Amino acid sequence: EVYLAESGGGLVQPGASLTLSCAASGFAFGATGMTWVRRSPGAGLEWVSGIRSDDSAPRYSDSVKGRFTVSVDKSRSTVDTAYLDMSNLKSEDTYLYYCAVCKDAVMVTRTVDCSYWGLGTQVTVSS
Numbered sequence: 001e002v003y004l005a006e007s008g009g010g011l012v013q014p015g016a017s018l019t020l021s022c023a024a025s026g027f028a029f030g031a032t033g034m035t036w037v038r039r040s041p042g043a044g045l046e047w048v049s050g051i052r053s054d055d056s057a058p059r060y061s062d063s064v065k066g067r068f069t070v071s072v073d074k075s076r077s078t079v080d081t082a083y084l085d086m087s088n089l090k091s092e093d094t095y096l097y098y099c100a101v102c103k104d105a106v107m108v109t110r111t112v113d114c115s116y117w118g119l120g121t122q123v124t125v126s127s
Helices: none
Strands: 003-007 010-012 018-025 034-040 044-051 068-073 079-086 095-102 114-117 121-125
Touching: 003 095, 018 034, 018 095, 018 121, 034 079, 044 068, 044 079, 044 095, 079 095
Parallel strands: 010 121
Antiparallel strands: 003 018, 018 079, 034 044, 034 095, 068 079, 095 114, 095 121
């Protein structure tokens, strides 16, 4: 079975930290790369971070650089898990966050740039 499943979202106050997880079945992130994107009804799709399959250094959008960290745990033989550690959260980080497998993990501007998506996990930052 092929799927991506995000978890870890929630309601937090500004300045708080949160870690999102993405469990992958049927994918090896080392072969496909992985991407975090976020979406809101008013702001559209925004690429957040990605790691290419060549294990090059993770990249981040300017809006999250220095606050978010992406990593991938490949230690389990059947399921790769990606994480997005988010710190110093701001109200403008309020989005539905998705992990995805995309044609280029660090260049996503449209939904069609990615072939596989999870269902998303909501992050709301509010006091």
